[in-house]
Amino acid sequence: MKILDREVKCISRSDVWNIYPLGDLHIGSKNCAEKKIRAHVKRIQQDKRGLWFGGGDILDAIKPQDAKRFDIQTLPDWLLEGDAEETRDKLSDIIDQQFCRAVEILKPVAPRCLGLIEGNHERTIRRLYNENIHKGLCNRLKTVDLTAYCWLRLRFKMRGLARVIHIVACHGFGGGRSEGAEPNHLGRMLKKWAHADILFRGHSHTYHVMPPKPVLYVPANGKIPDELKLKYIYAANWGCWLYSHAAGASTYDEVADYPARPMMTEFAAIQPFYHTTENGKDKPYPKIEIRSVEI
Secondary structure (H helix, E strand, C coil): CEEEEEEEECCCCCCCEEEEEECCCCECCCCECHHHHHHHHHHHHHCCCEEEEECCCCECCCCCCCCCCCCHHHCCHHHCCCCHHHHHHHHCCHHHHHHHHHHHHHHHHHHHEEEECCCHHHHHHHHHHCCCHHHHHHHHCCCCECCCEEEEEEEEEECCEEEEEEEEEECCCCCCCCCCHHHHHHHHHHHHCCCCCEEEECCCCCCEECCCEEEEECCCCCCCCCCCEEEEEEEEECCCCECCCCCCCCCHHHHCCCCCCCCEEEEEEEEEEEEEEECCEEEEEEEEEEEEEEC
């Protein structure tokens, strides 16, 4: 697990910072929505207050040696373009081709990256083939290796004021065939990380946003309040960037009879110094929203 601290400078109370999870891209699969990924990366690049982190499975990372999952029919067209010699060179190292493609796509937003989480596809390559493509991506994008699980502490500062937002994120594990699978996965995270403000996970390819969970508490410092304080914890699965059913050769998802996935993702919009009043006095409180984006 990686625990990361990041200071973010704000100019005014109205500043809204957007935190984008980019996970389960599966660059290198024929069904990867690459044009949509590039458009989303451009959106992040143009967002002056946008930060992002990688959620794992950036690459499809399935080698021919993986007899269970590899299927030459699901390779993307760009991997087969060129003359015979060029195509042979590309097919001689499929993972490297996907790696270079991912770096080219993500490099424009590398300076805004909080770090990269390792997914199960990258982990499989590391464990079985002694190739640390996840570490390689971190190095090429000059960002932090967030391992499989991370705690991000974002300290927003403005003219002597400070507000802290805690984000816990992981790639995730477990299936997502049933309608209740993702609420159960996220529900377990909500129980486990009660001190956090925002929880993100992926892996199951199932976009899902939980209702905000209310938590009652008494502040650790200062005057004891007349009433219990209330905060909310937000939890979501960022979905995936794979078309689960598409015309053409059968995909792994189709053969395994996975359900059609919503082509949606999300980001967290944080207004650290949201202006409100309490007992007639101005009080800045963080305001958090999970906003959906159609892929």
